[in-house]
Structure formats: C-alpha cells, structure tokens
Amino acid sequence: MINPANRTKKITYAIRDVVEAAKKQEKLGKKVIYLNIGDPLKYDFHTPEHMIKSVENSWSKSSSYADSMGLLEARRAISKEAKRLNIPSISEEDVIITSGGSEGITMAIGALVNNGENILTPSPGYPLYQSTLNYLEIEMNEYFLDEENDWQPDIEDMKSKINEKTRGIVIINPNNPTGSVYSKETLLKIIDLAKEHNLLIFSDETYDKLVLDDDEFYAVGSLTNEVPVVTINTLSKSYLCPGWRVGWVVFSNCNMEYVNAVKQLARARLSINHPMQYAVKPALEGPQDHVEYMKNELRKRRDITYNRLNSIPGISCVKPKGAFYAYPKINVSIESDKEFVLDFLNEYQVLFVNGSGFGQKPNTFHFRVVFAASEEALNTAFDRLEKYMKEKYS
Numbered sequence: 001m002i003n004p005a006n007r008t009k010k011i012t013y014a015i016r017d018v019v020e021a022a023k024k025q026e027k028l029g030k031k032v033i034y035l036n037i038g039d040p041l042k043y044d045f046h047t048p049e050h051m052i053k054s055v056e057n058s059w060s061k062s063s064s065y066a067d068s069m070g071l072l073e074a075r076r077a078i079s080k081e082a083k084r085l086n087i088p089s090i091s092e093e094d095v096i097i098t099s100g101g102s103e104g105i106t107m108a109i110g111a112l113v114n115n116g117e118n119i120l121t122p123s124p125g126y127p128l129y130q131s132t133l134n135y136l137e138i139e140m141n142e143y144f145l146d147e148e149n150d151w152q153p154d155i156e157d158m159k160s161k162i163n164e165k166t167r168g169i170v171i172i173n174p175n176n177p178t179g180s181v182y183s184k185e186t187l188l189k190i191i192d193l194a195k196e197h198n199l200l201i202f203s204d205e206t207y208d209k210l211v212l213d214d215d216e217f218y219a220v221g222s223l224t225n226e227v228p229v230v231t232i233n234t235l236s237k238s239y240l241c242p243g244w245r246v247g248w249v250v251f252s253n254c255n256m257e258y259v260n261a262v263k264q265l266a267r268a269r270l271s272i273n274h275p276m277q278y279a280v281k282p283a284l285e286g287p288q289d290h291v292e293y294m295k296n297e298l299r300k301r302r303d304i305t306y307n308r309l310n311s312i313p314g315i316s317c318v319k320p321k322g323a324f325y326a327y328p329k330i331n332v333s334i335e336s337d338k339e340f341v342l343d344f345l346n347e348y349q350v351l352f353v354n355g356s357g358f359g360q361k362p363n364t365f366h367f368r369v370v371f372a373a374s375e376e377a378l379n380t381a382f383d384r385l386e387k388y389m390k391e392k393y394s
C-alpha cells in the first residue's frame, strides 16, 4: 500500500471533477451538453491562423530547451503589451513566460508565502488558487465578492480578513466565475489596502481582452507606482490556444530579491515548451480581428444566458460584464449545489459546475455556466433547466 501525501487530499478541481458523472451519462448512450469548461475551443472558436503558422514555422529552431525566462522576442512583446496597458517601466527583465498562467500563479505565490502565512483569495474565485495553496500548504484566507454589488470585491470584508500573517491579495479581473469587471474605484481601494499593510497584489488578468460592454478595463499595475504587483496573463483565452500552455507574469514595483526568487523557480524547471512561445509576438502584435469577433459572439450568448436564467423562477443572475462565465444563484431550498448540478445532469444531460467548487457566502448556492457555447446549445440547456425547476420546485 502506498499512501499519497496529505497535501494531495484537499486538492479538488470542481470544473473537471463533475465530468466523471457526465461520462457515465454518455456510457448510457445519452448526449451531454457541456457548459462546464472554460475552453473556447471546445465550442465554435478557433485559434487564429497566423498564430498556428508561426508555431509551425518554429519547429526546426525549437527542439532545444528554451531560455528559462522565456523566448526573448516573446518577453519583449509582453513588455510592449504592458506599456499598452499603461503599466510603467516594464522591460523584458520584468517578464517570465510560464506554462500557462497556472504555472505563473504557482511560482509567484510559492516564491512569496511561507508556511504559516496567508494570502487573500476571492470567494467565489477560480479554484486553481485553492488547489495551489493546498499544494503549497499555505493557509486559505478568503474574502467575499459582493453579489449585491455586481460581484465587486467586498472591501470591508477584505480589510477585516487581513492579519499579521497576510502577505498578498489575489484579484481576478475580469472575474472567473462571476464575469464581473472591477471598477477603477474598487481597484484603487484594494491598492490602498495593500499599501497600508505592505501586501503584494497578484492581479490575474486572464480575461482582460474579453470585456463585453462599455466598462473600462484597468490593469492594476497601471494604477500604482508603489505597490508591488504581479500581473498574470495567458494566451489561453483571448488568443484561443489553451492547449499550448503559454502564459506569463509581469512584475511591477517588485524588489529584486522577490523577482530573483521567482526566476530561481523558473530556472529550476528548466523551461516551458519552446515552439509555442513563437506564437506570443504574432498574437500580441498581429491582427486582433478574432478578439472583436469573439466579443460580439460572447455578448449575444451572454444576453441569452442572462435573460433566460432570470426568467426561470428560482434562479437569479447578476449580468456578467466580461469573460464567458455566469454565476447564477439558486433561490429554492436545497441542501447542496453539487447535488443540484448532478441531479440536473442525470435528468437532463446538461453539465454546469457547482458553486461550492468556487466558493460562496454561507447558506447561498450557485452554479457556473460557461456561455462560450453556441446559442442553440445554450437555449436547449436553459429550456431543460426551466423544465427541471418547474418539475422539482414549483
């Protein structure tokens, strides 16, 4: 008998954990509508052709390890992107290319926080943060997003959670799973808190290009020249290639000791995949038509999702403003949103993800919908949900 380490026991990832149940439905010969996974390629979006060409053309020069910090031309393109976002004084030395934003998150947090210390993470939030903290054996310290206030971070709650062991604050903007886009005012308040308590801000801006309405997106690094910020981003979503595993971190106002600690972690893992890094410069500097196309499509699908969900008795949903996620609330009496999601899947073959996988206020229940699916799939899913709610709860 080989016992796995304790640190693995708390690692869950609701987005994929529910898939097992969907596979069982498929084994029974039923067709499942998957609205659980935030991969736009699983729906009808495609990687831009010029990015595919740039990777194809790189094969003969990319069989070696890449530089541990990442391909120079890609790091330069990312530093120019930081300038476009008004993040001051960024050069390629402030950029590390990582295996998706995911690896950037692990390295940036791992290089900062000791056992016994904590960082503030959003609830609800992207579950990778919980798993990473569990893996690193770092204490969870969650602050709430406020559903009554368009899912903006609850600054008072955040303030009340800071203690002498807190080292940083994670912000996900635009947000997964709620689709909220944070106002400048909210971000400035968080920056003030970080300044007052000497905290580093991890700003996960994975969905920065997918702001669907007129809201302005502000990179946190553009709003302060004092508070240390690690900006996390990726090609995965806005550039439609999550399987390529290319993301990055950008350091603003961070001291060299910390930056070097993250770089040391990057050296220790040698390099990320080499060929895919050739897509970064063409992605960031080449045609951006696919982003406009994607936003137009997502806006239509968001509207369907928002209108349909709010028309179902027992369900309410704050309007998502960015990314491709909605986080509706279940207003009928239930014991567990996981049971709700699984029961609906078993009866109607539509897969959502339970809110307990992302976090929520006690005694509230939610589920996450990925609205990157086609209008037809979304409408069918909501027809079925409407029927289910009527049968079970009216």
Ligand SMILES: Cc1ncc(COP(=O)(O)O)c(C=O)c1O
Pocket (backbone or CB within 6 Å): 038, 099, 100, 101, 102, 103, 126, 172, 176, 204, 206, 233, 234, 235, 236, 242, 245, 246, 247
């Ligand atoms: C908020 C957020 N951050 C980071 C990631 C990780 O993305 P990747 O590792 O593919 O770059 C995701 C993926 O869904 C995400 O939603």
